[in-house]
Amino acid sequence: MRLRCAILDDYQNIALNMADWTKISDRVDVKSFPTHFASEAEAAAELGDYEIIILMRERTPFRASLLSQLPKLKLLITTGMRNASIDIKYAEGMGITVCGTASSSAPPTELTWALILGLTKNLIAENQSFQSGGPWQSTVCSDLSGKTLGLLGLGKIGTTMAQIGRAFGMNVLAWSQNLTPERAEAAGAQFAATKEQLLSQSDIVSIHLILSERTQHLIGETELKSMKKTAYLINTSRASIVDQDMLVKALHNHWIAGAGVDVFDVEPLPDSHPLRSTPNLLATPHLGYVSQNNYQTYYQHALENILAFLEGSPVRKLSV
Template identity: 35%
Template structure:
């Protein structure tokens, strides 16, 4: 098993992978353009921020699994990976504490003008009177867009701080919000209008791209806060540039549209940087999160090695379109299932999914095949009469 790690991963995780018998190659400073030359015969690719595109996958004939050592997978061409039969897996929830901590930090920094405080002090300016003006967070209304693992943690911390918390999420119902002690917003626009602070915790997708657009920003309260520690594509940065000054919105961003890669040194959005409190996409960058993610990467590889299926697959089809289940009880002998597959192939029936379970003692097994068409009675009889078949039936 040959593994390419094209990003930083803990030494303990590398040792654990090597202890499995894997051949591990480390390229922690690799950029997207370097991958095609690095893939060689890699079977598993592990990345954090490095983008994985078509060129990288085309250069890796042995590649069968890409692991995103983090939650979001917008840096990986999922559609192309699926077309090539390459599994993509991630590590959901393992960086939730770290991102939630940074979100709360940004919230406090905006309220107390911590960045401008520090800049003035470093320039020899003392302005205690000016910086003593802050509204405070207790009693203010925090609106959370996206109530996954990170949004839920932010909500819990904010509640402890005495804030009123409300949320919108596609999966959130009014009853569930009530159970969690949260206000329920039927739409993102309802949340924009009624929140003193908006914090974004959504995955990047076609549905969420520019969800926070001009109309959303215009609906926000005067002098409200907007914090984004999720994905840059969710906020229309052009609209943000135009509106944040005129409405006196206070903005904190850890992510940006078209942001540089981890190995790049120049930030292109200098005009935007002058208007915000910003960090360098470091939400998940704590030792605690790195250790948790590294441990999960090892578990994903272990699962894939033992079962052929990774934990947390993100590009597997949610539900099979197969309409027929063929259940074949058989003796555990060489070639039994091959004969069954030949019969189905000759009948032009495709197998969507297949699972074979061995009974204790190892003498018998049962195989379930999900089929895209119904086998005729003739085919069923043919399979049932094969050597070492106990019974074949449709369910």
């Protein structure tokens, strides 16, 4: 019996070019879905006959309510080795194997610096002025050298951020709930004893934390007001670490100089969402992991996962 495989949220319609799917063409029919499902009901209706589904990160959540409507599903693959939008325990109870893929931390790190440089160098405003025949040099950009980069989180990405910050001649502060002075020093950063110390002393605050109960709305009204009015907030991690309503309010009321954001509570972001018209915001549509190398790794590993599953020896399995 031939199996059916759905590749979801293939926005750029390139997944079928990122791996050699002919390796399974004798046993599996593969279909790409470039358009995001508007609702869980639509997803259930479209996917009910599929045994294999490949997810792109958290673009389409697979909670128990959706999984329960997919009785044929046997293999669920997510890009990356972590996906908080999958109810893995429920999937296991249904006999569904859940697997992941490798991913690189380089793309989100690079995008973070693109946002920092875009904001501090006024690149969008100056480019728009240049293209429209506006004033030649209409702004004065901010310097990075000598300024303080505050890192909320000092894992793999945070450590690389610290290295790059020092290369720009910046002072680097770091804080997280579990960070120690020794760990901060080893990563080339100064240890901030409290979150408040980091926020009040930093010229740029960049978030590199995992979303959890402890980090949900870690940055709210009090924290935003404690930052320098000349400071910038960068979030390429998870949207809910920052209270989105308070971020909109902070930017409208100039509590901070600006923000660079690549993650949102709802994706794709509705056209009417307040962030679409918020001033002093440089926003990108969750591009932090969208790169040629990452996509090739995602889909080639997804193909390997399918082949291993067909042979009865699943690889890169995820569990609770």
